[in-house]
Amino acid sequence: MVSVFRRPGFIISTIIVLFFLVLGYLGNINAISRMYVSNGTDLMYYIGIGLAMAIIMSYAGYVSFGQAVFVGIGSFSTGYVLVLMNRSNIISYLAKIGSGGRISNTMLAVYFTESLLLAITISVFIAVVVGYAVLRLRGAFFAISTIGLDYVVMYLVKYITKTRSPFGGEELLNPSMGLTDMTFYWMHFILFIITIYVAYFVKISKFGYGLAAIREDEDAAEIMGVNTFRYKIYAFALSGILASFWGIAEAFRKSYSIGYFKLDKSIIMLVENVVGGIGSFIGPIIGSIIYYLLEWSFLTTVGQWTLVILGATVVVVVAFFPEGIVGLLKKRFPRLRKWLE
Amino acid sequence: MLELALTGGAITKGIIMGLIYGSVIGSVAIGLTIIWGVMKVVNLAHGHIVVFAAMMSAFLYLTYKGALLFTPPIAFIWIGLLGAAFGVFFYYTTLHPVIGHVDTMTLKYEMSSLMATFGFGIALYGIHYILPNYVHSYSVNPSIGYSIGAAGHTYIVFLGVVIMKSTVLMSVLGFLLTLVAYWLMNKTSMGLKIRAVAQDARALSLVGINPVKVKVMTAVLATALAMASGVLFLGYSTSVYPDIESTVSPLCFVIVVLGGLGSVLGTYFGGLFLGVMYWLTLELTGQQSIALAVAFAILLIAMVLKPDGVFSGIERKLSFRAKRG
Numbered sequence: 001m002v003s004v005f006r007r008p009g010f011i012i013s014t015i016i017v018l019f020f021l022v023l024g025y026l027g028n029i030n031a032i033s034r035m036y037v038s039n040g041t042d043l044m045y046y047i048g049i050g051l052a053m054a055i056i057m058s059y060a061g062y063v064s065f066g067q068a069v070f071v072g073i074g075s076f077s078t079g080y081v082l083v084l085m086n087r088s089n090i091i092s093y094l095a096k097i098g099s100g101g102r103i104s105n106t107m108l109a110v111y112f113t114e115s116l117l118l119a120i121t122i123s124v125f126i127a128v129v130v131g132y133a134v135l136r137l138r139g140a141f142f143a144i145s146t147i148g149l150d151y152v153v154m155y156l157v158k159y160i161t162k163t164r165s166p167f168g169g170e171e172l173l174n175p176s177m178g179l180t181d182m183t184f185y186w187m188h189f190i191l192f193i194i195t196i197y198v199a200y201f202v203k204i205s206k207f208g209y210g211l212a213a214i215r216e217d218e219d220a221a222e223i224m225g226v227n228t229f230r231y232k233i234y235a236f237a238l239s240g241i242l243a244s245f246w247g248i249a250e251a252f253r254k255s256y257s258i259g260y261f262k263l264d265k266s267i268i269m270l271v272e273n274v275v276g277g278i279g280s281f282i283g284p285i286i287g288s289i290i291y292y293l294l295e296w297s298f299l300t301t302v303g304q305w306t307l308v309i310l311g312a313t314v315v316v317v318v319a320f321f322p323e324g325i326v327g328l329l330k331k332r333f334p335r336l337r338k339w340l341e
Numbered sequence: 342m343l344e345l346a347l348t349g350g351a352i353t354k355g356i357i358m359g360l361i362y363g364s365v366i367g368s369v370a371i372g373l374t375i376i377w378g379v380m381k382v383v384n385l386a387h388g389h390i391v392v393f394a395a396m397m398s399a400f401l402y403l404t405y406k407g408a409l410l411f412t413p414p415i416a417f418i419w420i421g422l423l424g425a426a427f428g429v430f431f432y433y434t435t436l437h438p439v440i441g442h443v444d445t446m447t448l449k450y451e452m453s454s455l456m457a458t459f460g461f462g463i464a465l466y467g468i469h470y471i472l473p474n475y476v477h478s479y480s481v482n483p484s485i486g487y488s489i490g491a492a493g494h495t496y497i498v499f500l501g502v503v504i505m506k507s508t509v510l511m512s513v514l515g516f517l518l519t520l521v522a523y524w525l526m527n528k529t530s531m532g533l534k535i536r537a538v539a540q541d542a543r544a545l546s547l548v549g550i551n552p553v554k555v556k557v558m559t560a561v562l563a564t565a566l567a568m569a570s571g572v573l574f575l576g577y578s579t580s581v582y583p584d585i586e587s588t589v590s591p592l593c594f595v596i597v598v599l600g601g602l603g604s605v606l607g608t609y610f611g612g613l614f615l616g617v618m619y620w621l622t623l624e625l626t627g628q629q630s631i632a633l634a635v636a637f638a639i640l641l642i643a644m645v646l647k648p649d650g651v652f653s654g655i656e657r658k659l660s661f662r663a664k665r666g
Contacts, residue, residue, distance in 0.1 A: 063452060133645045139448050140383055141648050144598055147591050148640030155634035162630065262587055267385070267459055274456050307467025314460030318453050319438030 009203065009281050009341035013196045016285070020044060020189055028182050041185050041253070043292050044192045045246055046272065050288035051199040052242035053269035058278050059208060060235045061215030062135075065266045066146025069153050070123050070240040072261035074247020076157050077119035079172035079256025081111050084164060090175045102178030112187065112252070119244040126153065127237035135232045138218070147263065154261035161258075172256040184253045191245045196285075198242065203281045203341070211235055215279065243269075275317055277324025281341050286325050345625050354502045355624035359617030361504065361512040365570075365577045367612020368515035369589065370596040371522050371605055372567035378603025379539045380559045381446035382436060383455040386462035387567055388590025390431075393465050394420055394571030395581045413576030414510060417518075417569045424568030428561035435461040436560060441553055444542040469583040511577040515570065519609045522566055526605050535559050539603070588633075595640040601650020610652040615639065 004010060020040060027037035049071060056062050082090070094101055126149070134145045161170050202208045210231045213221035222228045247260055259265075268291065276287025294313060298306040321328050326340050373387045398420055402411040409415060435457045443450050497504055526532035534555045537545050542552040574589070575581050592615070599611030615636055622632040643651055 130641070134641070137644060137648060140451055141644060143383070144594055145641055145644035147594055148637045148644065151591055151637035152634050152641060155630040155637065158630040159628055159634070162628075263591065264463075264587075271456065271459070274452065304471045305467065308464045308471065309467075311460040311462065311464025311467060314463070315435055315438075315457050318457045318460065322439070322449075322453050 004201075004204070007204065007341070008339045009200050012282060012285075012339070013200050016047075017193055017196060020192060024182070024185055024189060027185065034181055037185050038181055039296065041181070041188050042296075043289065044188045045250060046268075046292040047285055047288040048188075048192055048195045048246045048249075049243060049265070049269045050272035050276070050284040050291075051195050052239050052246065053266075053273055054199060054281070054284040055202060055211075055239040055242065056235050057270065057273050058276075058280065058284055059203060059215065060211040060232060061278070062232065062235075063139075063143045063270065064146045064236075064239075065143050065263065065270070066148075066150035067239060067243050067269055068261055068263065068265035069126070069146075069150040070243035071247040071250075071265055072150075072154060072157065072258075073122050073126070073240075074115075074119040074244030074249075075251035075256045075260040076161075076172075076247070077122065077244070078111075078115040078248045078251035079161075079174075081114045081118065082174050082252075083166065083172040083256070085114075086111060087166065087175050090177060094176075094178065102180075108177070108179070108183075112248075115248045115252075116245070119248055120241050123240040123244045124237050127240040128233060131233045131236040135229065135236060146266075150261060150263070150266065154258065157261070158258055161256075170258055174252070174255045179252075184249075187252060188249045191249050195242050195245060198238070200281055202238065207231065207234065212279070271314060275314075275321075275324060277326030277328075280326050282339070283324055283326040290325065347625060350501060351624040352621065353500055355621035356617055357499065357502050357504065358624075359620035360613055361508050361616070362577070362620060363613035363616020364512035364515045364609075365508075365573055365612075366589075366592060366616055367596060367609040368518045369567070369570040369574055370593040370600070370608050370612055371519060372563040372565075372570065373593045374597045374600060374603055374605065374608040375522070375526065375535075375566065376559060376563035377597060378601075379535055380440075380556060380563075381451055381454075381539065382440065382458065383451060384563070385455060385459040385590070386431070386435070386465060387458075387563075387593060388586040389462040389465040390424075390427075390564060390567045391571040391574060391589055391593075392581065392583060392586045393468070394424065394568035395575035396469060396583065398572045399575050399581055413507075413572050414514060417514065417572035417576075420572050421565045421569030424565035425561045427568065428564030429557060431461065431564050432557050432560035436556070437553075441556070444552075466583055466586065507579070508577050511573045514576075515573050516609075518566065518569060518573070519605065522562075523605045525562060531558060531562075535562070536603075592636065595636060595643075598640055598648075599643055599651050601653025604650065604653045604655070607650055607652040607655050610655055611650075614652070 023037065023040045027033050027040070049067075052070070053064070053067050056064055056067065090103060090107075093103060093107070130149050134142060134149065137145055158170055161172055165172055167173060202211075210221070210226045210228075213224065213226050214228050214231060218228055250260070272287040272291050273284050274287070275290055276283030276285065295306065295310060298309050302309060323331070330337050330340055369391055372390075373384055376382050376384045376387070398411065398413065398416045402413075402416070405411050410419075436454060439453050439457050440446065440450055446454075497506055497509070526535065534545070534550055535558060537550075538552050538555040538559070545552050545555065578585075596611040596615055597608055599614060600606075600608030601611075618639060619632050619636050622635045623629060626632070
């Protein structure tokens, strides 16, 4: 048995983490480098939601349209903590230290932890309660019922924000905290480290092998002694927790909005997994990077045509590379197989 | 906290408005039930196609200052026919490369067709943003151009409920569209072929019918119905914008699941039920978000308790009675 630290997946994820670490240190030089920092923040977000989805979709083979509900819960938790609980605290603190100030690191850490705890609690509660009912379904039926889950929670949250938001309506705008892009970058980075290593260690653990068995043949897995139902609930909850992290990260940066619950978010996670290739750990990462690069390059070159070209690209990829990038690479370059865990 | 306004008037209004809304939204979902229930393609582009048709017809209606040809009650017929041509385009660009020569749909093909239709959907959504003179939303004045067969006032009062005449007209047209779809699917040889290809494509080719042609027909029928009903949706809601897709599309999924996959009449009744539940909640609580939450909670409950569809039996019962009669 190869040591965990010498396995290709671990090495690749460490390389990615180091890349973001170096980018963070080199980033704060001038305006152009800070643009790359902001790109890096977006990229971490995309890889993060891709890996969160991977646990339920790529590892366990259950396609969920509703993982965006957890991203939404995460962003709502942040909105709740920053706006509904602590808005007046932040404003009075900033007024005390004068203009141009920023909130202290202790305060930031407290709000961050509070958001994490709130998001984890709600996510686990929803994943276990709803998962207990809907994880008995399979295939497209499970996928559609998660749409229902997503929209039920979304409209309930909409009702809460409508009645309790200090701005009226559905908005929960973060109070200005004087934070820079670099702060947001390091907050993303913390969550990124957690996400990528959790996703990897799940993949190579006994739990991960159980999920793989469920993906290949659920009935056979059950006969072989895998407690499939419990494993599926764990996977659903874990995937939800990781997805909610990214809602938190983005809401600190861009404020809570109802958009985090929208179906498009789930579909982006799904596209990343399918483009990369189902069943692997590297697949969703490659898929996320490709998705992000495509979206970003189209956005900067073709402007308003982005959605049209992106849609056409997805159609072409699905038609010609149904196995995903990882499947294609494995077929074409058998030597790479060892590296494509 | 929520305050319930439990009065007779609210309940009557909820039921009447719900039936009108349900009839329209039920007819919107029929295109999805055909392509998903029969061809096993989870068509994520359905909502986009519906909204695309609505946007297009609103644009034409406003450009030509409400000429009779572009009023929703007339336009839904020819935009539906245009939708048939659009369906051929949709099939050959999106579905044919993925499932054109597949005999039985496994989960893998289901997922790749889902992805492909998603790609087509966002491309269609993007088209709204590249058109010249782009407007973020269109509003159609309901009092102009809907006067066919309902001259005079824009509103009628029925059982103390004020109803817009145009919405009644749209719900009646939605019902007629449903009947046409039911007739096409259950009483013609085309419908028979479409249902046959879903069961066994290889057996169909054994008896001398080209399965690809039948798949094209399915996509054409579903797209034509989607575009026709999109115009009805415009006539009902009188204002439309690209982002309304994010409400229409999930509601269609709820209705199709309630109605049972592939059952046209079941879907229509699912639409009526959902419409009534939505409007009752809206009238009783006065909160649109709670009403929509209830609608999607119905989906969750229906999926867990009765994944085959709550109203799927209706079609079987009706056809049985028709045979005996």
